[in-house]
Amino acid sequence: MDGVLQPLRAYEHWLAQYKRVWRGTIGTSLVNPVLYVTALGVGLGTIVDQTQNPPGGVPYLDYVAPGLLAAAAMQTATIESSWPVMAAIKWSRVYHAMIATPLTERDAFLGHQLFVITRVFTSAAAYLAIITAFGAVDSWWAIFVVPAAVLIGTAFSMPMAALAAAIEEDRTFVTIFRFLIVPMFLFSGTFFPVTQLPLAFELIAYLTPIWHGVELCRMLTLGTLELWPALGHAAYLLAWTVVGFELARRSYRRRLLG
Amino acid sequence: MIHARGLVKRFGELVAVDGIDLDVRRGEAFGFLGPNGAGKSSTMRMIGCVSPVTDGTLRILGQDPASHGAQIRARLGVVPQQDTLDFELTVRENVLIYGRYFGLSRRELKPRIDELLDFVQLTERAGDKVEPLSGGMKRRLTIARSLVNDPDLLLLDEPTTGLDPQARHVVWDRLFRLKQQGKTFVVTTHYMDEAEQLCDRLVVMDHGSIVAEGSPWNLIQRYATREVVEVRFEDERPQNGVFERAAERIEELPDRVLLYTQDGDATAAAIADRGLPPHSTLIRRSTLEDVFLHLTGRTLVD
Numbered sequence A: 001m002d003g004v005l006q007p008l009r010a011y012e013h014w015l016a017q018y019k020r021v022w023r024g025t026i027g028t029s030l031v032n033p034v035l036y037v038t039a040l041g042v043g044l045g046t047i048v049d050q051t052q053n054p055p056g057g058v059p060y061l062d063y064v065a066p067g068l069l070a071a072a073a074m075q076t077a078t079i080e081s082s083w084p085v086m087a088a089i090k091w092s093r094v095y096h097a098m099i100a101t102p103l104t105e106r107d108a109f110l111g112h113q114l115f116v117i118t119r120v121f122t123s124a125a126a127y128l129a130i131i132t133a134f135g136a137v138d139s140w141w142a143i144f145v146v147p148a149a150v151l152i153g154t155a156f157s158m159p160m161a162a163l164a165a166a167i168e169e170d171r172t173f174v175t176i177f178r179f180l181i182v183p184m185f186l187f188s189g190t191f192f193p194v195t196q197l198p199l200a201f202e203l204i205a206y207l208t209p210i211w212h213g214v215e216l217c218r219m220l221t222l223g224t225l226e227l228w229p230a231l232g233h234a235a236y237l238l239a240w241t242v243v244g245f246e247l248a249r250r251s252y253r254r255r256l257l258g
Numbered sequence B: 001m002i003h004a005r006g007l008v009k010r011f012g013e014l015v016a017v018d019g020i021d022l023d024v025r026r027g028e029a030f031g032f033l034g035p036n037g038a039g040k041s042s043t044m045r046m047i048g049c050v051s052p053v054t055d056g057t058l059r060i061l062g063q064d065p066a067s068h069g070a071q072i073r074a075r076l077g078v079v080p081q082q083d084t085l086d087f088e089l090t091v092r093e094n095v096l097i098y099g100r101y102f103g104l105s106r107r108e109l110k111p112r113i114d115e116l117l118d119f120v121q122l123t124e125r126a127g128d129k130v131e132p133l134s135g136g137m138k139r140r141l142t143i144a145r146s147l148v149n150d151p152d153l154l155l156l157d158e159p160t161t162g163l164d165p166q167a168r169h170v171v172w173d174r175l176f177r178l179k180q181q182g183k184t185f186v187v188t189t190h191y192m193d194e195a196e197q198l199c200d201r202l203v204v205m206d207h208g209s210i211v212a213e214g215s216p217w218n219l220i221q222r223y224a225t226r227e228v229v230e231v232r233f234e235d236e237r238p239q240n241g242v243f244e245r246a247a248e249r250i251e252e253l254p255d256r257v258l259l260y261t262q263d264g265d266a267t268a269a270a271i272a273d274r275g276l277p278p279h280s281t282l283i284r285r286s287t288l289e290d291v292f293l294h295l296t297g298r299t300l301v302d
Helices: A002-048 A060-080 A083-091 A094-099 A105-133 A140-164 A171-187 A199-207 A209-222 A227-256 B040-047 B065-073 B091-101 B106-119 B135-146 B165-180 B192-198 B216-223 B264-273 B288-296
Strands: B002-011 B014-024 B029-033 B055-060 B076-079 B153-157 B184-189 B201-206 B209-214 B227-232 B249-252 B257-261 B280-285
Touching: A002 A060, A002 A094, A002 A105, A002 B091, A060 A105, A060 A140, A060 A171, A060 A209, A083 A094, A083 A105, A083 A140, A094 A105, A094 A227, A094 B091, A105 A140, A105 A227, A140 A171, A140 A209, A140 A227, A199 A209, A209 A227, B002 B040, B014 B040, B014 B201, B014 B209, B029 B040, B029 B192, B040 B055, B040 B153, B040 B184, B055 B065, B076 B135, B091 B106, B091 B135, B106 B135, B135 B165, B165 B184, B165 B192, B184 B192, B192 B288, B201 B216, B201 B288, B209 B216, B209 B288, B216 B288, B227 B264, B257 B264, B264 B280
Parallel strands: B029 B184, B029 B201, B076 B153, B153 B184
Antiparallel strands: B002 B014, B002 B055, B201 B209, B227 B257, B227 B280, B249 B257
């Protein structure tokens, strides 16, 4: 029972803190989606739709919207598991407060991840509502992009938390965003099919969790769901989640229990 | 409350705690005294069940930290060396959330928090954020927080380091009240006055080992004399022979000479008779600081 209740107690901390700062996050969760969907889906889409051969054979708005949603899940999850994790270890030292009580380092980790999932879940739900309002959703299956976004989130947040608990300098985060997250955002099937890339980059794209996430979300909103590919994408994201979870558990243990 | 035999903590090659024996009894105020890097904090972290024991036996409240860490921590109150307060939250929320970590319900916490904030004189700041509070207030909040589970054993790691004298005295006053209420606590410090004020019994640690143990008074008797004469000279210092047999122990420092003696007045008079009159003479009682410096040396650590 404690295995479930204790992470929830750590989770309460993050909720209490979020209650003080949530207004600031509304910008990224609501305004950004509207801006992106307007600029790319509607603006750029008008031009793309005039071509002979639009990607996916659907209006560009419908093509790009699930990609944006998936990429947003990736970004929210990665950011929430980077600086906040390091802060809880080094600056505010909140984790140290937690593990001085009956909570363990595992509870501190799980409670924080539960909060990251909450953030990804609510942002994805808001994103879904927005793209639906834009008319970019073609199927009831789209409901499942919210859990799919959560899976994308964990595939990124778990390994990121593992890293954040292992490193000393927060400069590393900037490097990761610049050289990993931004390229993944741009070149992993979010805006155009990866088949457009030179072969080597195309193959790299298939290895990124975000490509699988984008494909999965796109199948769901377009209603082009195929069972085995969808399961394959989900399984790949799950694999990153599980491996990340295990690595994070270890790096939390090493870092907090010296 | 605490029982340790041959307790060892190693970090790779580094031996932080090198086989110490300890027994802390119920109702006792126990101190760890030592320079930085002596192994005080490593010992405290093992007692706090957040750092696994490398070797030896450790029992806290009769239980083994390796197998019952969470159960032990449920009965501890910890005031860590560095604050772990949540700056984004209010004073009250900090205690509330911390109480929730112990599984206490919001209903039972409400009156408890009022009581604790009153105890540490922070009632008026209950609704304020933590960030702008002074160092002393943050320390008191940390103490209030550590009491939220009504702990059987309180662990205070350098509770007043970095505070101004007024703030230190307020903290000491609160800790003294806890002591009067019969709380058992363990304090680490490198302030001698803190140890003298708060501790019934203490150990002096150096290089991971315990070099002395006893009550503050007991240690002064054992490792120092009753009084100390501090003499300073203007320019030239008298030749060695001058101090001979004037005191039980003589320590020559760059700026002054310390004479450890049972009778300060007699020693001072003897010195004055023997030649160069000192620029100034101070006769004082021995303190724990004399004991500490005698045992751990004057060389600067770190």
